[in-house]
Amino acid sequence: MKTEVRPRPIAAAEVLPENGDRLIDQFGRVFDYLRVAVNEKCNLRCIYCMPEEGIDFRPEAKLLTADEIIRIVTIAAGLGVRKIRFTGGEPLIHRQIIEMVSAAASTPDIESIHLTTNGVLFEKKAEALFEAGLRGVNISLDTLDHQKFIDITRRKGLDQVLAGVRTALSLPFPSVKLNVVFMRGFNDAEISDFVELTKESPLVVRFIELMPFDAHQIWKTGKFYGADRIVEELKRLHPDLEPADGTATEHHVFRVPGYKGKVAVIPAFSRTLCGNCNRVRLTADGKLRNCLYSDNEFSLRDMMRNGSSDEEIANLMREAMWLKPRDGWEAQRGGGQRRESMTQIGG
Ligand code: SAM
Ligand code: SF4
Numbered sequence: 001m002k003t004e005v006r007p008r009p010i011a012a013a014e015v016l017p018e019n020g021d022r023l024i025d026q027f028g029r030v031f032d033y034l035r036v037a038v039n040e041k042c043n044l045r046c047i048y049c050m051p052e053e054g055i056d057f058r059p060e061a062k063l064l065t066a067d068e069i070i071r072i073v074t075i076a077a078g079l080g081v082r083k084i085r086f087t088g089g090e091p092l093i094h095r096q097i098i099e100m101v102s103a104a105a106s107t108p109d110i111e112s113i114h115l116t117t118n119g120v121l122f123e124k125k126a127e128a129l130f131e132a133g134l135r136g137v138n139i140s141l142d143t144l145d146h147q148k149f150i151d152i153t154r155r156k157g158l159d160q161v162l163a164g165v166r167t168a169l170s171l172p173f174p175s176v177k178l179n180v181v182f183m184r185g186f187n188d189a190e191i192s193d194f195v196e197l198t199k200e201s202p203l204v205v206r207f208i209e210l211m212p213f214d215a216h217q218i219w220k221t222g223k224f225y226g227a228d229r230i231v232e233e234l235k236r237l238h239p240d241l242e243p244a245d246g247t248a249t250e251h252h253v254f255r256v257p258g259y260k261g262k263v264a265v266i267p268a269f270s271r272t273l274c275g276n277c278n279r280v281r282l283t284a285d286g287k288l289r290n291c292l293y294s295d296n297e298f299s300l301r302d303m304m305r306n307g308s309s310d311e312e313i314a315n316l317m318r319e320a321m322w323l324k325p326r327d328g329w330e331a332q333r334g335g336g337q338r339r340e341s342m343t344q345i346g347g
Helices: 012-019 066-078 097-105 122-132 146-153 158-170 188-196 227-237 300-305 310-322 328-333
Strands: 033-037 083-087 112-117 134-140 175-182 204-209 252-255 262-266 279-282 287-289 297-299
Touching: 033 066, 066 097, 066 279, 066 300, 066 310, 083 097, 097 112, 097 122, 122 134, 122 158, 134 158, 146 158, 158 175, 175 188, 188 204, 188 227, 204 227, 227 252, 227 262, 287 300, 287 310, 297 300, 297 310, 300 310
Parallel strands: 033 083, 033 279, 083 112, 112 134, 134 175, 175 204, 204 262
Antiparallel strands: 252 262, 279 287, 287 297
């Protein structure tokens, strides 16, 4: 009888020492981008993210402190991470967000600090954030219509968010992007209004697929709109769109000829870009996630609070990334404790 010879899984410890200090995985990917959720709480209640009453927010003591976050940033820098993104929850309601941006920006080897925010408080804090070293901001905005803004976020605030976008564009931020979760029957009729925002400003408007990350599964209500269909719709409405350059996880990037900004479509659910992934995620409660879709987490918080050394923490980070599943589909099948909301992961 012929026995099947299966390749022996390689243990992280067998290869990691020879690969120096970088965060790498078994599939040749290199991770140089750390996304940190600094909190879970938020001043909005987007229907695809949280229920009206919020989620079962963890007590503050279970979340990382600003000092712990900066310790992880420093360790990550030693492992080849060059780009940091602060997200949440809503990072601008964190009391120490400016200090964290400043500390991360002055961490040796860190090259750029970015922020993902709902934009409500951005106008007020933009200048201080820029001074602290922030160089990129992604503002999440799903509609340009006042009533729809209330429908999707369950709060008022569109004027503040738009003021935040204008302020971001008036300061010398090298990167200003809008994150638009694209939803059938909600904002699909606004596609051209969003594209027009790229006419006079070097703004990147990113249409993002809805993902199944809310416990209430709003996403099952027929709003999902696939990336390929979004691209088709964009091309139908703007036949002159031409391809443009984007980041590793921006697949379809276009520009209307003569416009200053760009438009991108992100296959966040279709997961066609996992092969290019360069991201490490840190949840607000200090768990490293090696994939957005993986619920197998590694608690850096517990290690820090148990007195582990930087080297021990670095080793756990390397092992965690080494074990990253091939793609988001494999990750989703991998089990683990499911998170209640994207606000705990940071997007
Ligand atoms: N509060 C900030 C904000 O909204 O930008 C940062 C945290 S939020 C969780 C990060 C990103 O995740 C936002 O752009 C948001 O639109 C996106 N997001 C949240 N839930 C989502 C879902 N179910 N599907 C797709 N994107 C989602
Ligand atoms: Fe808040 Fe962002 Fe979630 Fe909306 S998507 S509820 S702004 S954390």
